[in-house]
Amino acid sequence: MEMIKTIATFMCVCVDKKFVLLLDDIWEPVDLAQVGLPIPSPRRSSSKVVLTSREFEVCGQMQAHRSVKVECLGYEDAWKLFEEKVGREILDRHPDIPELAEIVAKECGGLPLALITVGRAMHPRRHPKSGNMQLRC
Numbered sequence: 001m002e003m004i005k006t007i008a009t010f011m012c013v014c015v016d017k018k019f020v021l022l023l024d025d026i027w028e029p030v031d032l033a034q035v036g037l038p039i040p041s042p043r044r045s046s047s048k049v050v051l052t053s054r055e056f057e058v059c060g061q062m063q064a065h066r067s068v069k070v071e072c073l074g075y076e077d078a079w080k081l082f083e084e085k086v087g088r089e090i091l092d093r094h095p096d097i098p099e100l101a102e103i104v105a106k107e108c109g110g111l112p113l114a115l116i117t118v119g120r121a122m123h124p125r126r127h128p129k130s131g132n133m134q135l136r137c
Contacts (some may be wrong), residue, residue: 085119
């Protein structure tokens with residue numbers, strides 16, 4: 001319901017304007033016409049609606065013009081991304097940090113946004129106890 005109000009507010013501001021609307025983490029279909037959003041046509045409009053969902057079927061149910069399935073990263077690629085965001089200099093500062101960082105990276109489940117966010121959050125950590133606090137969050 002909150003999303004519907006937000007879209008309605010957006011449409012009041014964007015009447016007669018080109019726009020790109022990003023609907024992130026959609027779990028069930030949203031009736032765009034019901035909330036007053038003109039449904040963009042791939043040929044008629046330069047306005048776009050982009051949606052992300054963990055449920056690929058939602059894209060089909062919302063009659064998406066194009067769907068792109070993004071897979072989670074495999075272990076090697078996930079670790080490489082995480083290591084890049086944490087920083088090799090941080091990982092090498094204490095002998096316990098690499099093991100803790102690997103546990104944290106595995107908890108991210110190959111999701112790039114999680115790996116980037118958590119990796120950056122761990123970057124300033126200088127002692128493994130700080131890393132343990134991060135693991136409990």
